[in-house]
Amino acid sequence: MGKPQIFIAKEAGCSQSAVSKHVNRKLSGRKKYERKRCTTNRENRSLERHVKQNRFRNLGELHKEWTEAGVKASRATTQRRVKEFGYSHIPLVKPLLNHRQRQRHLTWAKKKKKKWTVAQWSKVLFSDESKFCISFGNQGPRVWRKGGEAHSPSCLKSSVKFPQSVMIWGAMSSAGVGPLCFSKTKVTAPIYKEILELSSADQLFKDADYIFQQDLAPAHTAKSTKSWLNDHGVGVLDWPANSPDLNPIENLRGIVKRKMRNKRPKIADELKASVKETWAYIPPQQCHRLITSMPRQTEAVINAKGAPTKY
Incomplete structure (x- = not known):
């Protein structure tokens, strides 16, 4: 701005010599040198090897193993290095698959469903049971509070030991969602047959x-369920065991729970009404987008050799 150094020093609250050094450094193009790191690249690579050997080691264990190898670093330095590597400390939860189940997943995807198109997947009526509780665990919005207000009633999130819940059975296809069926107890074969009697297939597919x-x-x-399906001429899709991550209705359930975060039902009837309302407002376009991902999911299973995928 063309201001003299005396004016700049007064405005900045520093000495004129400091302003002069700063200006001269900028004009001369001198670079600011960073502080010398206390660990070498070789030592950093050894720490990364320790991380890869066991992903569930805590920071204290990693720091102990690293320093026992002769590296002079503090616990804070160990934490910074692990963060620089780009590792996260929150594991995803996936179904446990043994070797036989992984092979069946791979066979199902590679030999049976690899060539299936979106049009073929659109003819599938996906179904699943799910449990909704009044308390959604750690999910939910954060609270705005100041220091000392942690125990204020308006800032607390209530929890109960055995929260009220409802068990639902739902179905979806690329045409949209069907009506929900609620159950007060665990779904057994007789209850499941009653649910199938109220199935939403006719509503979603009509005569197709x-x-x-x-x-x-x-x-x-x-046996009673299989007999009912055969008597009613319902074709059942072959499905691998322990594979909820392959079912797009699982993603739909997550969408419903996210939309219900801001709702605070207090009794089971309010929870039931809230789930029903949220489910009914899911647009068919959202269901169709989930169905179109099925070819990509099948390809992901093949690439992962039957192991769990990002879906």
Whole structure:
């Protein structure tokens, strides 16, 4: 701005010599040198190897192993280095798959469903049971509070030991969602047959042919259930065991729970009404987007050799 150094020093609250050094440094193009790091690149690589050997080691264990190898670094330095590597400390929860289940996942994706198109997946009626509780765990919005207001009633999030809950059965396809069926108890074979009587297949597909998807829960694989499906001419999609991450209705359930975060039902009837209302407002376009991801999910299973995928 063309101001003299005396004016700049007065405005900045420093000496004129400090202003002069700063200006001369900028004009001369001198670079600011960073503080010398206390660990070498070789030592940093050894720390990264320790992280990769066991992903569930805590920071104290990593720091102990690293320093026992002769590295002189503080615990804070260890934490900074791990952060620089780009590692996260929150694991994702995926179903546990043994070797046989992984092989069946791979066979299912590679030999049976690899060539399926979006049009074929659109003819599948996906279904699943799910449990909704009044307390949604740690999910929910944050609270705005000042220091000392942690125990204020308006800033507390209530929790109960055995929260009220509702068990639902729902179905979806690329055409949208069907009506929900509520159950007060665990879904058994007789209860499941009653649910199937109220199935939403006719509403979603009308007179068109469809394939029904269900997991391998005991109520689904019971002889009475299989007999009911055969008597009603319902074709069932072959489905690998322990594979909820392949079912797009699982993603739909997560969407419903996220939309219900700001709702605070106090009794089971309010929870039931809230779930029903949120489910009914899911647009068909959202269901169609989930169905269009099925070819990508199948390809991801093949690439992962049957192991859990990002879906």
